Amino acid sequence: MKIGILTHHYINNYGAFLQAWALCDAIQTMCPNDEVEIIDYVNLKHKVINTFGWFRFYKDRENLKCWREKIKLPKTFSRARQKEMKLSRRCYKVEQVNKLEYDVIIIGSDEVWNFKDSKAYDPIKFGIGLKCKKLIAYAPSVGQATFKEMPKCIEEGIKKFSAISARDDLSFELVEKVAGKSAIRVLDPTFLSKFPMKKIKVNKPYILFYYCDKLPKRIKEQILKYAKENQMAVYGAGECDKQYTNITVNLTPFEWVGMFRNARFVFTGTFHGTVFSILNKRQFKVYLTNESRIKKVGALLRELKIENRIMESEFKFDLQKMGNEINYEKVYNIIDKKKRESLQFLEDAIRR
Structure with a gap:
């Protein structure tokens, strides 16, 4: 056939x-x-x-x-x-x-x-x-x-x-x-499916961004400040920002997957950014402004019973407090x- x-x-x-x-x-x-x-x-x-x-x-x-x-x-x-x-x-x-x-x-x-x-x-x-x-x-x-x-x-x-x-x-x-x-x-x-493993050259723990469009400036600056104070890097998964620690935009698809696999925390505003955070059992938050993404990501989060991943306007990042918010054993029972x-x-x- x-x-x-x-x-x-x-x-x-x-x-x-x-x-x-x-x-x-x-x-x-x-x-x-x-x-x-x-x-x-x-x-x-x-x-x-x-x-x-x-x-x-x-x-x-x-x-x-x-x-x-x-x-x-x-x-x-x-x-x-x-x-x-x-x-x-x-x-x-x-x-x-x-x-x-x-x-x-x-x-x-x-x-x-x-x-x-x-x-x-x-x-x-x-x-x-x-x-x-x-x-x-x-x-x-x-x-x-x-x-x-x-x-x-x-x-x-x-x-x-x-x-x-x-x-x-x-x-x-x-x-x-x-x-x-x-x-x-x-x-x-x-x-x-399972994706091939591709090693990413990183020197220290990092926070990962993947297209958090229109994320309020004060929230982003607070996250960058937290990373600096805690000796962490900040990278973009196939995206650019001159405020990030290094340029990681020109990635192959499987290198991109690797960026999620090794991140300490992920911030994203897309459906597949959310999916690959979940696939790699990462703690993450989503900031959604696009109507299509609000509906698609919202449906996925409800399906997996993790609706609290959406960032609120008063959001403040603290990795120690947020490092184990998602119970992936329960999530994977559903998946x-x-x-x-x-x-x-x-x-x-x-x-x-």
Whole structure:
């Protein structure tokens, strides 16, 4: 059997890369005798906009040295895709995908169903025009798009799927309204696989940031002050800030995972920043301003019963007091159960 995964793997983003790699790895482990690959379908508009976005200079938090390292990231991601991903022949049109003759196509995860995102929206991610024996949706996210805004062709596409799962509330609701049936709730693919170990050269304990957009200045300064007073470093996981101890922006995806694995505490404002804090059993806090992230991260925290990870306006950092706030034994009791359910969904969807 030939199985293809259709997702946003081509985006220069750690979460996008790692969820694609993890889903492919999980399915190949489950189906060792089948051919499993990521369909190298590229939405050119989405790819170009994303790539050029890395060349912006943010003078409030970057200096020239930071920027020079940051603009290397598109090439770093490109090399990582060629080295670490099992990719099909490059495709730009649905007809090219159909010529690859897949028995099963799995669409997801990430915001592949965010039809409100004009740069990324692509009918093929809803199954439009695809020809295969089975069409499966694994944990697609609609971002913050709502049922009322949905293009008409999407309803036709979603009804073609033989099995549908969702990872967040809005995606779950959309499937219910469009397909007239409940989607199965599953974990993000990054929970389904183990990632390679990559050592990161660090000289002392550190606090890690990953895109805490619009974090109040007084909170950030207080965290930086605490780190200095306690002989700790402060790094960004694939992001720049001239206030950090060193520049750690040009990381490969597996080096990025390593930054979470060894952090003493993590501050993030993203879904996958939250996921990799949990996967590595790190103590963490989230600061959320983006509506889509508020909904996605909020749903995950509620699912794992750790809603108190959201930073309040009066937040004050103290690692000694916060070093054991999350009981990961309880969290992993939930994750392990949901992981079994998620893998069972995939196996049933592929084999039935």
